[in-house]
Amino acid sequence: MDFQPTEEQRDLRAGVRNLLAGRYGREALRASVESGVCVDRDLWRELGEAGFFALRLPEAEGGVGLGLPEAVLVFEEAGRALVPGPLVATHLAAGAVPGAAAGTAVVTASDLDGSLVAHWGEADAVLGLPGFASTPAEPVRSADPLTPLHRVASAPVPRAHRDEGALLTAALQVGSALRTLELAVRYAGEREQFGRPIGAFQAVKHLCAEMLVRAELARTAVYAAAVTGDPAETAAAKLLADEAAVRNARDCLQVHGGMGFTWEADVHLHLKRAWVRAEQWRTAAEAEELLAADLLEGAVQRVQRRPE
Template identity: 60%
Template sequence: MGEIGLFALRAPESAGGVGLGLPEAVLVFEEAGRALLPGPLVAGHLAGSAGLVAGAADGSVVVTALEGAWTGGGAPLVEHLRAADAVLVLDEGGEARVLSPGELPAEPIRSVDPLTPLHRVQHRVHGRNAGGADGAFAEGGAGDAGGAVGEGGAGGAVGTSAGGGTDAAALRRDAALLTAAQQLGSACRTLELAVGYAREREQFGRPIGAFQAVQQLCAGMLVRSETARSVVYAAAVTADEGEVCAAKLLADTAAVHNARDCLQVHGGMGFTWEAEVHLHLKRAWLRSEQWRTAVTSEEQLASALVRPICH
């Protein structure tokens, strides 16, 4: 992935990157979701394109991410921690920090997705970040991660705050949108699988796609996929916080419900290891709990609706 430029996609060409923008990144991550590519791809892309971790852009350093939010009393999860060389911590507000995996107090837990190992952060350990402000999860800050922060050479092209630092809020927004793009790709893939199977599988001497009940399932999958696509693409162009929330909400819904309907079309065959349908469902469940959850998106959208309109 590093060799083909996935992690340096939005880094400027002057820094050795590809020099593209968020809309192009969304298209790439949509295809990654369609293919069920494993790994902390979003974290690597953010770290490489923003120049936060040396070696992230070419894939020689594996970067995972921690959302840094304890919502509803639940401890946050981090994926692929054992394989990672660095952890990108994106706290609520402030600037992004980078820690080494050993600095993170986390324990392994069983993941619903067999291709995405998970660790749960056990407790907060307050420290200080590179700018001297209080940190949230581990002692030390970005400067303690082997001096990796800012050495990637991207010049802060992605997620740069007005003060010149790396804005964690902007990175969290981008992470939510790229995750929504992966969900969109998965939703489109399960639609293709369902339609293809409905054309081939015969029952009572006819393809099951000839039956109205199956047609209705496939039609609903198409509507969800195309609705999510329009919103995800729009959010990629505007990078508006509210539109990103809407994109993540609709893409999560499309990915989960399309995978479930695809399983319904496949019947028992969809649960076998020979079929990829169940893997799409498990990955969709997992992604729906990352970055912007449904509750978080709905709350932010509701707040935007009741906010007074300024003339």
């Protein structure tokens, strides 16, 4: 089984990176934070026109006709650019909610227990909750300024979407982990101390090397789960990706030193988003429980097959 992206998949990833670099670069990210407008409707439509949301919708239904391996590549790029909004839920709603595939509708979903919903006030629909506009919602403080949260009575995500949502969120986390690695390495090469770039010091080298290993391990797990579609591998991918995104952002902060805590640096936005995503679709505790159950089942099956 080959987990390496094909030439067509690499071209797809490059195309999405170029689109986001031109349309949602650092200035646009900062403008979103300062304005408090988390979902750019024009950008949402452009993503729809580019096939971002309809990527896995069959061609007969107006989609691109690709699969999860291609989806994780484009979501990785969205995570790298820190594009805000309910990207995962809108993608999952393509073909089921009018306008989702084209990007003319913003669709969100509840997280975990069916009570916490991101981007409630900016959404046109909620997965699994018809008539959501009349549902009472209470604002909840969020660590990420671009991920507003509301608590509602009940808005359960359909079980069919749970694994796919977790995997796509893991891809977003991988993109963030790779981006904070880039930021750390670049700053380590530019910032000088005692007449030398700080990247020349062993402690900083070790931090960056650990960030690289963490990000690549998570990326490999996400790619593998996208190919196999195995629920246990998806759980492992989410677990590794959450850890990579959070720990890489923290290490990137350490490389930046005091500069990393200032408003001018982007790394704090990556850390805040990583914290929120780690609690979406599947938490570490849930992933660990699923993996433990899978290991136990495998052990029981091996014992049952063992000749007496």
